[in-house]
Amino acid sequence: MRAIKRVAVTAVAIGLLAAGCGGGDKPIGNASSSNPGATSSNGSGAFKKGGTVTIANVAGQTWPCQFNPFNPAVNQQAMGFVYEPLTFVNVLKSGATTPMLATGFTWSPKKDSITFTIRPGVKWSDGQPFTADDVVFTFNQMKAQPALDLYSLWTGAGLTSVTAAGDKVTLAFKAAAEPYFFNFANQVGIVPKHIWSVGEPATKAATWADAKPVGTGPFTVGSCSGNNITYLANGSYWQPGKPYVEKVQYPAYLDNNPANLDLASGKAQWGGQYIPNIDNFYKSKSPENNYWFPPTANVAIIPNLDPSRPVTSKLAVRQAIAYALDREQISKIGESGYQPAANQTGVVTPTFDNYFDKDALAAAGYDKPNPDKAKQLLESAGYSASNPLKLSIITVTGYTDWDASLAVVKQQLAKVGIELTVQDLQQQSYNTKLFNGDYDLAYSSQSGGPTPYYELRQLLYSKNTAPIGKAASTNYSRYIKPEVDKLFDQYASADADTQVKLIKQISSYMIKDVPVIPTTESVDWYQYNTKDIAGWPTEQEPYAQPAPYNIPDVGQVLANLYSKSAQK
Numbered sequence: 001m002r003a004i005k006r007v008a009v010t011a012v013a014i015g016l017l018a019a020g021c022g023g024g025d026k027p028i029g030n031a032s033s034s035n036p037g038a039t040s041s042n043g044s045g046a047f048k049k050g051g052t053v054t055i056a057n058v059a060g061q062t063w064p065c066q067f068n069p070f071n072p073a074v075n076q077q078a079m080g081f082v083y084e085p086l087t088f089v090n091v092l093k094s095g096a097t098t099p100m101l102a103t104g105f106t107w108s109p110k111k112d113s114i115t116f117t118i119r120p121g122v123k124w125s126d127g128q129p130f131t132a133d134d135v136v137f138t139f140n141q142m143k144a145q146p147a148l149d150l151y152s153l154w155t156g157a158g159l160t161s162v163t164a165a166g167d168k169v170t171l172a173f174k175a176a177a178e179p180y181f182f183n184f185a186n187q188v189g190i191v192p193k194h195i196w197s198v199g200e201p202a203t204k205a206a207t208w209a210d211a212k213p214v215g216t217g218p219f220t221v222g223s224c225s226g227n228n229i230t231y232l233a234n235g236s237y238w239q240p241g242k243p244y245v246e247k248v249q250y251p252a253y254l255d256n257n258p259a260n261l262d263l264a265s266g267k268a269q270w271g272g273q274y275i276p277n278i279d280n281f282y283k284s285k286s287p288e289n290n291y292w293f294p295p296t297a298n299v300a301i302i303p304n305l306d307p308s309r310p311v312t313s314k315l316a317v318r319q320a321i322a323y324a325l326d327r328e329q330i331s332k333i334g335e336s337g338y339q340p341a342a343n344q345t346g347v348v349t350p351t352f353d354n355y356f357d358k359d360a361l362a363a364a365g366y367d368k369p370n371p372d373k374a375k376q377l378l379e380s381a382g383y384s385a386s387n388p389l390k391l392s393i394i395t396v397t398g399y400t401d402w403d404a405s406l407a408v409v410k411q412q413l414a415k416v417g418i419e420l421t422v423q424d425l426q427q428q429s430y431n432t433k434l435f436n437g438d439y440d441l442a443y444s445s446q447s448g449g450p451t452p453y454y455e456l457r458q459l460l461y462s463k464n465t466a467p468i469g470k471a472a473s474t475n476y477s478r479y480i481k482p483e484v485d486k487l488f489d490q491y492a493s494a495d496a497d498t499q500v501k502l503i504k505q506i507s508s509y510m511i512k513d514v515p516v517i518p519t520t521e522s523v524d525w526y527q528y529n530t531k532d533i534a535g536w537p538t539e540q541e542p543y544a545q546p547a548p549y550n551i552p553d554v555g556q557v558l559a560n561l562y563s564k565s566a567q568k
Helices: 132-144 178-186 199-203 256-265 315-324 327-334 358-363 371-380 400-414 427-436 453-460 482-491 496-513 553-560
Strands: 028-030 052-056 087-090 096-099 102-107 113-118 159-165 168-173 219-224 228-233 247-251 289-293 295-303 389-396 418-425 441-445 517-523 527-529
Touching: 052 256, 087 178, 096 102, 102 178, 113 132, 132 159, 132 168, 178 453, 256 400, 295 315, 295 400, 295 453, 315 371, 315 400, 315 418, 315 517, 327 400, 327 517, 358 496, 389 400, 389 427, 400 418, 400 441, 400 517, 418 427, 427 441, 453 482, 453 496, 482 496
Parallel strands: 052 247, 389 418, 389 441
Antiparallel strands: 028 289, 087 096, 102 113, 113 168, 159 168, 219 228, 228 247, 289 527, 295 441, 295 517
16 A cells, blocks of 8 residues: 555645646556446446455555554555545545535635535444434544544644534634645545444544444445455445445455556456556556556655654754665666656655746755765764664565665665665554654655645644654654744645745755655556456546545545446
8 A cells, every 4th residue: 555544635625726736747557448427238327236346455464454444554444445524525636526425515705614514314334324413523533532633633724613503514713724625524534423432432542443344435344354355335325326346355465466466367456556567567468457657746765853863863864865865766766667756845746846946956956866965964974984874764565666666775875875774564563663653764655635735734744743652643754843834824824826835935844854855756556457347537537546545535436336247
């Protein structure tokens, strides 16, 4: 799962802020069209039920069989499948919205409160009715137990109250809150009050296993073992006739290679994989094998900035690493050129060129590798050939592209006098160390959105971090800078031109403080087989982010897929 936790702080309501978006670069792909809006052979617009979809997406561990939507270590197997948000926001369509558990919403004139109309007639998978009280309960639990508030809605976004009146739920904020729409409308999975208000889920919601989740989503968990999760179609799902596919198999792959083989052979139909030489290894095996890699965010080295880490918290060390890297080579060798080279501003280009301060990057000397500058910085920090700097970096076992990229990083750092040890860890161990700050350096990727604000806020906003030993939601480096927080806080009420200026100011701190060191620009790894399954998102029909590790997008995809053989 490339996005280590899909707590994506990514989009905006109905594209109101998307006017600042760049045009986007042309994604890599070789795909056939697959229209989710196609009608069935009888013209009814619905499809007969049947078929199975198997997902190949390396987890780097066996499944823990936990489905807590508030636990970022496991929520990729819960959100979209079982739990749903109020509204779906499509990052690939400039924040276009689709009503989900809410049929609509209305902002106040000052954009400091929003009222959702809750969908009638929805039932939880245990048969109990879904109501506005469930929505209010979900958000208020995030206030009562701050570990659940993965997006700092109560502490950072200024959420002050969530109340219900009939079928209406109103979220009130201290100030304009439009940029947080994606967080509270699309990223929060609504949970049933009658389950989560009693016992362990009521008192220990952040760590509760939730082994038999009750949700409103298109699927339920039929069975789970360390080796495989079987999802079954929710027979009482609120979208008429959906889902069309009756079963989803999600094997636990520990390494890219067996997952890639299953995709190439057609044993698995849906992949979120890095496949080297993909045209030869995968596409050539069948005309039904397709792929598409839309660009999203960054892959980066995350230094631990906590003072308890005296080496990586030292600016000169982080600067030396950033100067030593030849990102073009990391892209070419580590990612087969499928992921472009990133830059130290953290702004993905050319997707967001209008936010990119090229001159500032060049003035700082980060526009090209500078190993001599790196050596000078290391000497100033007290390191030399007789006293080399030794660091370790954690990554996820089985992510072969990350291994290849880090092999290049290791060689490049060795040339300036840094001895790097790469630690491959199972996903759960990796997550624990990353979230709790138990590492020197970490290789990581989060998710992006229609402007750089959303990814940068995940990485740099201090209210998204936590003390060492406690789980940070997204700011794993423990970067704390009041001046940067103020820039993020100004963004919500700023006009489009000012928002661009604020992003450039924020990215200047990426250059000055080097809190994160981007290496390549991440893409959605996405492979799909059309032999029997249709309804896939494509470059022509990008109705959701297509990789199976994207949440809640995975639910949108699964609700649209259908078996062609079942229509006969």
